[in-house]
Amino acid sequence: MASQIEVCLTPDLLPHFDLKDKIVVVIDILRATSCITTALASGVKSIIPVREVEECKALQQKGYLAAAERGGKKVEGFDLDNSPFSYQNPDLKGKTIAMTTSNGTLAIDLSKNVAKEVLIGSFLNQRTLCNYLQKKEDKILLFCAGWKGKENMEDTFFAGALIDDLSNMNVELENDGAFIAKAVYHVGRNQYKKFLRKSSHYQRLIGFGLEKDIDFCFTANQYDVLPYLKGNEIVL
Amino acid sequence: MASQIEVCLTPDLLPHFDLKDKIVVVIDILRATSCITTALASGVKSIIPVREVEECKALQQKGYLAAAERGGKKVEGFDLDNSPFSYQNPDLKGKTIAMTTSNGTLAIDLSKNVAKEVLIGSFLNQRTLCNYLQKKEDKILLFCAGWKGKENMEDTFFAGALIDDLSNMNVELENDGAFIAKAVYHVGRNQYKKFLRKSSHYQRLIGFGLEKDIDFCFTANQYDVLPYLKGNEIVL
Numbered sequence: 311m312a313s314q315i316e317v318c319l320t321p322d323l324l325p326h327f328d329l330k331d332k333i334v335v336v337i338d339i340l341r342a343t344s345c346i347t348t349a350l351a352s353g354v355k356s357i358i359p360v361r362e363v364e365e366c367k368a369l370q371q372k373g374y375l376a377a378a379e380r381g382g383k384k385v386e387g388f389d390l391d392n393s394p395f396s397y398q399n400p401d402l403k404g405k406t407i408a409m410t411t412s413n414g415t416l417a418i419d420l421s422k423n424v425a426k427e428v429l430i431g432s433f434l435n436q437r438t439l440c441n442y443l444q445k446k447e448d449k450i451l452l453f454c455a456g457w458k459g460k461e462n463m464e465d466t467f468f469a470g471a472l473i474d475d476l477s478n479m480n481v482e483l484e485n486d487g488a489f490i491a492k493a494v495y496h497v498g499r500n501q502y503k504k505f506l507r508k509s510s511h512y513q514r515l516i517g518f519g520l521e522k523d524i525d526f527c528f529t530a531n532q533y534d535v536l537p538y539l540k541g542n543e544i545v546l
Numbered sequence: 547m548a549s550q551i552e553v554c555l556t557p558d559l560l561p562h563f564d565l566k567d568k569i570v571v572v573i574d575i576l577r578a579t580s581c582i583t584t585a586l587a588s589g590v591k592s593i594i595p596v597r598e599v600e601e602c603k604a605l606q607q608k609g610y611l612a613a614a615e616r617g618g619k620k621v622e623g624f625d626l627d628n629s630p631f632s633y634q635n636p637d638l639k640g641k642t643i644a645m646t647t648s649n650g651t652l653a654i655d656l657s658k659n660v661a662k663e664v665l666i667g668s669f670l671n672q673r674t675l676c677n678y679l680q681k682k683e684d685k686i687l688l689f690c691a692g693w694k695g696k697e698n699m700e701d702t703f704f705a706g707a708l709i710d711d712l713s714n715m716n717v718e719l720e721n722d723g724a725f726i727a728k729a730v731y732h733v734g735r736n737q738y739k740k741f742l743r744k745s746s747h748y749q750r751l752i753g754f755g756l757e758k759d760i761d762f763c764f765t766a767n768q769y770d771v772l773p774y775l776k777g778n779e780i781v782l
Contacts, residue, residue: 462722489699494730497729
């Protein structure tokens with residue numbers, strides 16, 4: 311099937327895109343969309359993504375489990391951080407978790423109520439996501455969450471990887487961001503874990519001792535799930 | 547000499563950068579910085595870059611020659627368009643020209659009075675620009691003018707080409723944008739004129755019959771000049 315793909319390199323550039331009638335894939339490899347994928351694959355019932363820490367705190371006070379990350383670290387007073395391993399805990403099965411992160415939940419919130427569908431993309435569910443996209447005829451926007459409004463390498467690389475995966479379709483790259491992402495993927499693909507070490511956020515998380523998190527987030531096809539936004543909640 | 551390089555992919559992302567004490571290289575390959583380079587190399591005394599068409603019109607009414615481009619086309623009532631060939635006219639020797647373009651003059655204006663130096667970069671003066679940068683120890687920001695706030699391929703590619711040229715220095719890439727630009731250059735370098743045909747602005751200008759302009763703007767080292775901003779005017 312034919313399809314058109316655009317890449318938005320950071321939320322700061324989203325005003326240039328029309329999300330209406332499009333499938334938006336939110337990408338925040340380190341680590342929000344990797345965490346959400348892990349959580350739902352591990353039995354969490356749903357995630358409520360919110361933009362602000364205060365909104366997340368309010369949901370915690372209503373009785374929800376709540377996860378808040380800023381600057382790569384857990385915000386004090388919350389139940390969960392932004393490590394995918396935290397979401398593999400069997401005690402979380404069947405639970406709904408409110409979540410706010412520096413970049414990923416912002417990108418999800420910006421897409422809410424505007425896009426036709428909002429999907430969660432990560433290396434962890436790459437194949438499942440691609441299989442789904444290959445069946446669709448809608449226009450696709452790959453929306454990189456970046457870092458505080460700036461582009462980043464790992465999200466751009468993964469957008470390029472998805473474009474490569476979809477290249478067997480009659481897919482048209484619709485903006486320069488898509489060609490740029492494809493080029494970044496092309497350069498890094500053979501040794502991508504090494505290539506992505508140049509990413510500023512990789513360096514930041516390494517500084518926090520999070521090598522294991524990064525290595526897991528960079529591992530393809532761990533889960534056969536496709537989280538998507540349904541109303542205000544991310545579900546399977 | 548050691549130096550640090552960042553790349554800003556579009557003016558919309560400039561708020562994330564601190565220009566103070568930096569050398570800013572403004573890049574608008576198609577076509578503002580190519581025109582400015584051509585003009586000064588051809589004997590034009592100086593260019594006054596302005597953001598708005600109205601400002602440019604006001605300078606025209608004061609007696610300056612004036613160039614205005616929007617959406618790739620000349621604005622009615624102005625003396626010059628945004629084609630490099632227009633600036634090779636011997637009648638322009640010694641003249642000062644007021645200029646406004648969709649992207650390039652905006653990027654120059656955003657850098658004015660903030661950066662330590664503002665230089666004009668294009669394929670046409672690539673070697674001269676690199677020779678200059680290689681002698682400096684200041685931090686460098688390669689500022690891509692993009693297209694109406696969006697990133698574009700040709701400016702990103704040229705930023706990557708400059709990074710490659712400077713790789714014999716002990717240069718540090720300071721942001722993910724610099725690694726992304728380097729990757730784009732790496733993919734396209736062997737056939738860059740063909741590679742850059744994918745650019746949306748290339749396609750736009752081809753639609754206006756401007757193949758010759760594009761081919762000239764993509765030609766390296768035509769002029770041994772380095773235009774820079776001095777007060778409100780670009781001079782040699």
